Amino acid sequence: MSLIDCPECSAKISDKAYSCPHCGNPFREPPSGRYFSEKNIGQIAGVTGVWLTAPWLARMVFGVVAVIAIAAVFIVRSS
DSSP states (O other), X not given: OOEEEOTTTOOEEETTOSBOTTTOOBOSOOOOSOOOOTTTHHHXXXXXXXXXXXXXXXXXXXXXXXXXXXXXXXXXXXX
């Protein structure tokens, strides 16, 4: 990291800076805010747990069906 002179105020600033911290003069474009691409969106979703919703839904449906089946058995036995 080297220091360069700001073209506006002549202050010594980092060559990695996007603007001068003293006067605010922009001299480099900041990086784009796009961090998600089609290549890594699956990895990001897997890490954050988005893919866990499908097994959760399957367990819930199985649980509801099991409760209905148990209730049906008790209803049939009592009649």
